[in-house]
Amino acid sequence: MSNSQRNRRNFIKSALIGAAGISSYSMLSSCSSFDDYLFEDRYSFQDEVMIIGGGISGLYLAYKLRSKGTEFRLFEGSNVFGGRIKSNTGIDYGASVLSSQNILSNDLVKYLKLETKNLDKDSIYITSGMQSLSDTLVERIIGLIPYRNFRLRWKLVAIEKMSAGYEMTFENPTGQKKFNCRKVALAIPPSQWTSITGLLDLPEMKWAKSWLTSMEIQNTIKIILPIGAVPVSSKPLVTVEHENVILRQVIKKARSSPIVEVDVSYLTKSDISIDYIYGALKKKLQINYPFQKLSTEQFYDWNQVKLINGSGFKNFMAVPESVNRNFQVIGDFTAHSGIYTLEGALQSASQASELFL
Ligand SMILES: Cc1cc2nc3c(=O)[nH]c(=O)nc-3n(C[C@H](O)[C@H](O)[C@H](O)COP(=O)(O)OP(=O)(O)OC[C@H]3O[C@@H](n4cnc5c(N)ncnc54)[C@H](O)[C@@H]3O)c2cc1C
Numbered sequence: 001m002s003n004s005q006r007n008r009r010n011f012i013k014s015a016l017i018g019a020a021g022i023s024s025y026s027m028l029s030s031c032s033s034f035d036d037y038l039f040e041d042r043y044s045f046q047d048e049v050m051i052i053g054g055g056i057s058g059l060y061l062a063y064k065l066r067s068k069g070t071e072f073r074l075f076e077g078s079n080v081f082g083g084r085i086k087s088n089t090g091i092d093y094g095a096s097v098l099s100s101q102n103i104l105s106n107d108l109v110k111y112l113k114l115e116t117k118n119l120d121k122d123s124i125y126i127t128s129g130m131q132s133l134s135d136t137l138v139e140r141i142i143g144l145i146p147y148r149n150f151r152l153r154w155k156l157v158a159i160e161k162m163s164a165g166y167e168m169t170f171e172n173p174t175g176q177k178k179f180n181c182r183k184v185a186l187a188i189p190p191s192q193w194t195s196i197t198g199l200l201d202l203p204e205m206k207w208a209k210s211w212l213t214s215m216e217i218q219n220t221i222k223i224i225l226p227i228g229a230v231p232v233s234s235k236p237l238v239t240v241e242h243e244n245v246i247l248r249q250v251i252k253k254a255r256s257s258p259i260v261e262v263d264v265s266y267l268t269k270s271d272i273s274i275d276y277i278y279g280a281l282k283k284k285l286q287i288n289y290p291f292q293k294l295s296t297e298q299f300y301d302w303n304q305v306k307l308i309n310g311s312g313f314k315n316f317m318a319v320p321e322s323v324n325r326n327f328q329v330i331g332d333f334t335a336h337s338g339i340y341t342l343e344g345a346l347q348s349a350s351q352a353s354e355l356f357l
Helices: 003-020 025-029 032-038 056-067 104-111 131-144 190-195 208-213 274-285 342-355
Strands: 049-052 072-075 116-120 123-126 155-161 166-172 175-181 183-186 217-226 240-242 245-252 259-267 299-301 327-329
Touching: 049 056, 049 166, 049 175, 056 072, 056 131, 056 342, 104 123, 104 131, 104 342, 190 208, 217 274, 240 274, 245 274, 259 274
Parallel strands: 049 072, 049 183, 183 327
Antiparallel strands: 116 123, 155 166, 166 175, 217 259, 217 299, 240 245, 245 259
């Protein structure tokens, strides 16, 4: 490349980084060939931390690393950040409630200046929807560094241990790309591990094969009902069990909200139909509502979200402490307290950020 070409390219690059800002971020990042053109990626990232997964644990790790001045790259396989956080017009289809005792999530909510309301004396929710937490966090991180540190639609498909670090293969809309690095944070649900060639053969993941086979995957769906469908007497947060379905939480969000959210957990192996779940709901909560008429917008099945599918487990088995500081497995399932919660995901990311230093 000639000097004039290089200068022109650098000019376009810096002008676009400056002009892109937050609002154009998603447009730019979804345009992979443009992305590749602007930011020719190196093969070797040496000591930059490669974060795989852009759910809240991957995002929070990125935030912590950035605040400590540690270089990182984050790769999200789907076309959105947030993972199991998903909201639309204030309705939460995934995580919804935070305990008022939580330390990290409450601090984060305050730092991001998000408005909250009390659900009851022990729990709060974000009025604009939980997705504001992941969206605003992404904006904060991107606000200070070039957006190339975050990639959407880059899915890890293979990993191999090399003499110097790890070689990772990503699939993106334009094909495949290989990178080498010394530091990896795996922030994806365990149910996805087997789809990554070589992952379970790494010495760092030796424990995972038997760990995975002894775990029973549990799925969660979210059902959104009009507030009138649930008796006034039902408590805002209740957990009930009916045969092998757990109605984990019934969430009535303040009096002003017209909806009730119900998290329903069930074992993947069991043959459970939506009618069965409605039956269980009706019986346990004594709801008299014509569920059959519910439209698909009132029902969110995480089982259909490929990269998140089967994120929870019925039985709990602690993830062993990592012996290799350069290869960290993070996520809500690794948390010592608050397993399968947002707080647990943040704790796990926070610990990893200390080990990567
Ligand atoms: C219905 C429901 C209700 C919930 N309610 C609450 C609640 O009220 N309060 C609470 O605290 N918690 C709740 N949770 C749990 C909470 O959502 C999770 O604990 C938290 O979001 C987990 O974040 P994570 O980053 O660990 O994982 P995830 O959110 O699963 O993120 C993993 C990310 O990795 C990506 N990925 C997967 N494979 C690859 C790959 N090969 N390459 C690149 N990227 C990949 C995925 O697309 C995803 O974005 C709820 C969950 C559900 C499903």
